[in-house]
Amino acid sequence: MKETLVTLIDEERIKWKVEKLARIISFEYRKKTPVLIGVLNGASIFMADLSRKLTMPIRVEFIKVSSYGKGTTSSQKSKIVSLAEGKIKGEDLVIVEDIVDTGATTRKLVSFLKELKPRSIKICSLLDKKDCRKIPINIDYVGFEVPDKFLVGYGLDYRQCYRNLPYIAYMRKARK
Ligand code: IMP
Ligand code: MG
Secondary structure (H helix, E strand, O other), X not given: OEEEEEEEEOHHHHHHHHHHHHHHHHHHOOOOOOEEEEEEOOOHHHHHHHHXXXXXXXXXXXXXXXXOOOOOOOOOOOEEEEEOOOOOOOOEEEEEEEEEOOOHHHHHHHHHHHOOOXXXXXXXXXXXXXHHOXXXXXXXXXXEEOOOOOEXXXXXXXXXXXXXXOOEEEEEEEOO
């Protein structure tokens, strides 16, 4: 079996949406200096684009979480691997995610970060696989709702590949 990629969200639509999210976040945090917490590795590209469109001062941190292993279904056993050191106590946090699927990773992250006593925590996810949710999570800023398909590109990987695609695609298995 060979996979073919089918574009779901093209580069232009991503760009437009990132700018829109940035406008909303910039307005809501106009009097604050939030700490954006990017979830590695998937959110790295979204974080780079989103953060550069924000108009207020921000801090950028990254957190490493492992969840999927090598397959295409969520293991729901996400583990916090590391958080780049930086002051979190009393800060306004915005978690920047590539995608929320079952919600396990986001729940883990929120409870981990709450322990560090920030002033507030909000969640921004470019993609929301709503139909796959097993844990109710309120995402404050959502880019696109997406279907229950395995997606790659714009940070999302399949076995660590395809993260650098400038668009988001799903994989269709095709017989050779
Ligand atoms: P959750 O814990 O089930 O919500 O899964 C969240 C994590 O799984 C995301 O941060 C992604 O890293 C990964 N993930 C979920 N869906 C996809 C997908 O369609 N393609 C690639 N990675 C995904
Ligand atoms: Mg991720």
